[in-house]
Amino acid sequence: MSNLHAGMLVAIIALVTLLLRALPFIVFNGKRKTPAFITYLSNVLPYAIMGMLVVYCLRGTEIIMPPHGIPELIACIVVVGLHLWKRNTLLSIAIGTAVYMMLIQLVFI
Amino acid sequence: MIDRYKETGKKKPYLIFALTDETYSLVCSGDVPERVDQKKYFFFVSLFNQCYWIAGSVLGALIGSLLNFNTAGIDFSMTALFLVVFVEQWKSTSNHLSALAGIGISGICLLIFGSDRFLIPAMILITVFLTLARRRLEMQHADKTLVSETEGESK
Structure with a gap:
């Protein structure tokens, strides 16, 4: 792949991403009142989307073969537990990630 | 947003x-x-x-x-x-239907469509589900707003 080819690919990806991101804001601009259905979705969708993103992050977890997703499970429990306890975002992420890294590098090799 | x-x-x-x-x-x-x-x-x-x-x-x-x-x-x-x-x-909410639907529907789609293709069906099904559950979720939401409004008045 030449530099030009790569550059053009990046440009197209950037343009499409930007257009998709701006589309809802262009369609429902400030002049009209946002339809009640859209407002409803914007109220309830974040909860579902965050659940979906968690599933998305864990999509590659190996359940059937060893280690059967045990490192992921333990690390997730640590993150949720620590966060319920201390409620400190950075702490939960840092300790959770460290635990996961230790588990897959040292325990479940 | x-x-x-x-x-x-x-x-x-x-x-x-x-x-x-x-x-x-x-x-x-x-x-x-x-x-x-x-x-x-x-x-x-x-x-x-x-x-x-x-x-x-x-x-x-x-x-x-x-x-x-x-x-x-x-x-x-x-x-x-x-x-x-x-x-x-x-x-932040007492109604966990949407959060559970997000996990559940995505999980089911992951099993059916596989890890490379489950995201779009999951998004569509989540939207469909929330559309169907609108009456129920909005009623609860209205109840909550009512409660917080009365709480605000009593302060």
Whole structure:
């Protein structure tokens, strides 16, 4: 792949991403009142989307073969537990990630 | 997000540009402190996120090959971020139907369509589900607003 080819690919990806991101804001601009259905979705969708993103992050977890997703499970429990306890975002992420890294590098090799 | 970003004026094009997954999760979960201007909060969350992103990418490119410890598993930090936001959102509401639907529907779609193709069916089914559950969810929402309004009056 030449530099030009790569550059053009990046440009197209950037343009499409930007257009998709701006589309809802262009369609429902400030002049009209946002339809009640859209407002409803914007109220309830974040909860579902965050659940979906968690599933998305864990999509590659190996359940059937060893280690059967045990490192992921333990690390997730640590993150949720620590966060319920201390409620400190950075702490939960840092300790959770460290635990996961230790588990897959040292325990479940 | 549309209503949240409605009054942002000149900052709006940039806010839309910078609305990544991470920015989105912070903007929709972040309880903006009362003394902080909401528009500024959105703007700086977006800006700092972009700066961290660029700085991280540059740093990674420059010194990534020099790191001599094993970084395997460091990508779990993204999972951890989304989990933390999920927990925060879970605690912010008494109705967990939407959150459970997000996990459940995505999980089922993952099993059916496989890890490379489940995202779009999952998004469609979540939207369909929430559309069908609208009456139920909105009634609960209305009850909650009523409660918080009466609480506000009694203060």
